[in-house]
Amino acid sequence: MCLPNKKLRQPCGRHRQGKASANSEIPAIPSVLCRISHPISALTPLTFGMADQKGTKRSSVESDAQDSKRIKTDDKPNPYLAHLNMDGANDFKSPLDEMERHNTTALQAAKAEDSDINPWTGKPHSENYFKILRTRRDLPVSKQREEFLELYHKTQILVFVGETGSGKTTQIPQYVLYDEMPHQTGKLIACTQPRRVAAMSVAQRVANELDVELGQEVGYSIRFENRTGPKTLLKYMTDGQLLREAMHDPNMNRYSCIILDEAHERTLATDILMALLKEIAHRRNDLKIIVMSATLDAQKFQSYFSLRKEDPPAPLLAVPGRTHPVEIFYTPEPERDYVEAAVRTVLQIHAVEPEGDILLFLTGEEEIEDACRRISLEVDDMVRESDAGPLAIYPLYGTLPPHQQQKIFDKAPEPFRKGGRPGRKCIVATNIAETSLTIDGIVYVVDPGFSKQKIYNPRSRVESLLVSPISKASAQQRAGRAGRTRPGKCFRLYTEKAFKKELIEQTYPEILRSNLSNTILELKKLGVEDLVHFDFMDPPAPETMMRALEELNYLACLDDDGGLTKLGSLASEFPLDPALAVMLISSPEFYCSNEILSITSLLSVPQIWIRPNNNRKRADEMKAQFAHPDGDHLTLLNAYHAYKGAEQNGEDVKKWCHEHFLSFRHLSSADNVRAQLKRIMETHEIELVSTPFNNKDYYTNIRRALLAGFFMQVAMRESSNSKIYKTVKDDQMVMIHPSTVVSSPYDWVVYNEFVLTTKQYIRTVTNEIAPVYYDVDTFEKGEIKSALVRLTEKVKRRQAMKGGY
């Protein structure tokens, strides 16, 4: 049984540790515990209508963040910028001086770009600059610079359509830069990207193009990493980052122009930003907005951005991409095994088709690695038996280490001998390669028609990544990848009939496929009162919003009237899921905020456990070393402490991780996330405390703190010797994921993730229950209700006994 058999221990002021322990990475050990008889304060009166059971519970904190600074969020115009201009004016005559803001021409701008002195730094242009400038002038978008500027001057909101490869992401912000003159106004230009990697790499590219140092005039800002400075004029950022900034700058006063790039991807943050910017545009006539999309589905954006009802749709500028015709082939019959069919197709292409690289789309890491293995085995045979050319195979997926991702840009291998059959490369990728990455040389695309998509259903609270058929629009995108350098071919592993009948037109925007509790909290923080009539481009289902509000209410982030509570306001400061944020904020009450901080960081990065296919047994043995009988959260903590211990002992951490089958990359990024979160906690004066390690309540306290955030994700064992659990509120039958360390079955478990594959699993579980979180009256009659009632009575009895009456 897993009853909380001790009274909840509460730290009291007298015994709280001072700064010294709060700051140490390894939990310091407070001397005495203080017993308080009243129950948990911040979160106690939680009525509980329906239980929660969430899917992927990796929080939104992303992984590999590096050295970082806190986001600067001042509303005032940046005084340094004006200063910079004054400085520059003394030194040289800038071509910018002749240009009038919002009245420039492409010719003027070109002249400024051609000048020997860099108008933004005052330093002479490097040779490389002019080399890049020539290639920039060749981009399709360059021919329409004048047209763009004219339209930009005329309107407040502009929709810009340019296919991948048109140069819009790098060039348009620069065109705006030469027109907005941020050094005069002190207001920045922002360009959002849906992906962190894109924000970083594009910023680097544009810094090169402008011949400035990254982080100075051109910078980027992603979660946990801010490379901008006082001189920054142009800032690339993730859409989520801009949304977070909006919480403290509701009018976006720092910016004079905001460019939403890759709007066709319709990420959650982009959708919310569009609605917000539409509102801000009413208030701020001087704010210019450009919505950039790679697909021709621009009408929707145009009509959405006509600010008032009587206004015409927002003007559109379209730039043709550099595309060649792509021939499309379908299979005559549906495939029995799309991976097998894909492998065969790649091999056939390699055997008979002329030179040109291959891009194969698959759904996930495991599938991709498997396909790569199979292709390379077969190719070896082909080379031996039928004199085929060499084939280099590269996997590509999100969790691949960056240096391996870079390999896809390597040149195709040379033929084995002079005059031999040409070599080619084959990239096996997830849908990252669909829009966000441009790989030249691809001539053949193999499209089985599936991708992994996030899906959320408020009714069962399933939130999972599921393999689903792609949409027609994304099938066209995929085919388009084949025509980047020359006419190409796209092999679709489904019939034409299936394409027409079974694929949906457009991929559902993320807002329809997500749990919105985080978004609703953000909107509340942004001051949106009427969520029901909020101008979503694609409004989510009412039940989704209902669930989100409900969950935030349980977490005490919203009061019963829907008002933001103090806790809610504080929770929104953390770039975490509300449940994780609440757990973190309330952890000092359980005297274990250091540990909960570590656990939160570990839950915010991808799995730290490595389990290679060829060495599973050894990996499991190694994991068993860290195993804690109470569950996976504590096992994670053990591993982290061991990692930090190894680091302090001066061991080679990389080697240590390799030996222990732990991911160094993910552990170090967890370390980094921890540092960021710690800073936020310090800013908001949330104390960092620990229970002494040798105190018998060390782990009990952590378990209780876990429950403070995740009491909605609790499952009860069905019967005493069953492996089946039932989630407390949704009554869904689940099993504990085989990766768990929990061997003795507990009656109650709190879990981090609800994984839906062909079975329903809960992952990362720890044994704990506290009936205090549940308002039993709201439960439907059944086993779980009666079990909870029994438990409540037991706890009451125990308290009465201890209380001594």
Next chain:
Amino acid sequence: MFMGGFAFKSDMPLLFRVRVFLAPATLYLAHGLISFIALTLIPRFIKNSPSTSNNEHWPRLKTLATSALSNNLTYYPSAVYPPYQPQTLKMSTTNNNNHPQEEEEEDDYMSPLFLAPPTTTSSALPIKESSLQRRARLKREAEARSRPKSKAELAQEAELQREKAHSTSLLASKPQSKGLAMMAKMGFRPGSTLGSSSSGSAEPIRVSIKEGKEGIGLESERKRKLKELVENMEKTEKKIKVGEVDYRERMRQEREEQRLEGQVRGAQKVAEGLDSERAKERGEEMGKRRLKGIPVVWRGLVKVREESERDRRMRRDLEEHAMSRLPTYDDGDEDADDRKALGKKKVVYEVAEDLDEEDEELDEFNGLTGEEKLRRLVEYLRKEHHYCFWCKFKYEDERMEGCPGLTEEEHD
């Protein structure tokens, strides 16, 4: 080297050519057969079971059947002990709670209670259960409870639960959600959608789980094939079902149909003869080369004739070509006799120009019953030619004196 996949050719058409490899194909067939059996046989089995005639009950019955072993001794009169239901039944009881426990109420002649003389007050007073019986019952119940469920059962249960959750809207759930209350304060009414315009969707996106590595379209293709198979089975089943009792009736009907068709053909021939005769008399050229110019009542006759003629000719041409050179080849040495012998003499034969065109009028006519066709023909002949098909006589004028009437019976 390749077992299957695409076969590329330099002049490859827009479609892939796939060589089907044998072993997987047979496996696939076997799989199809198994699922076919599962779909067709199991429901039928259930249809035949005496306890119910309703197909909707079958998921419930299936769980019953699996737990029947541990269950069949627990049938006590329901007034005495509430019939024990194993846990597997729980979800189905909520689904169809309108089923009185028919199965359980049936007397179980294996039960010791069956032999015991019924007490008059049995429905009012509980029968005393001996301690041994009680122990045995409890033991049985505990065993049933503790029996580990098979993976398939569990998967089915989980899926059922999920489906149930996915198909019930939360907006109507009781007690009302706090989230909904908050939304109501913002002006939301159940049934409406979110957003400033009413463009949003009221329903969340459905979750569908893909199992295995099947390609797009395979599932629906398989369903389609299965459906066809089932339909065919049903058709043959129906035919058999007609049974021996109806045999005579059926034979009689078939003969009657044949006779009518024969009469229709006869009447059509008469009509054709009379029409062309009249046309000749009037000196008109019958629009023979255009089918649509022919009255619909006998157009079918001509069409069939033309078609068979064309087929015959095509076959003959084909045979000739197969024996000789290409039809375009012209041999200078041939004289007129050679050509005639080789059948190369240009035969002037033209099919009706609209032979292949769609002809709705004719299709409609062909769709009629034999009786109706005949009636129309008889009417046509009477009206146009004052000819009675039954008297086989062409009358002088439209009064047609002496003809007893329109139908065959009247001529008996």
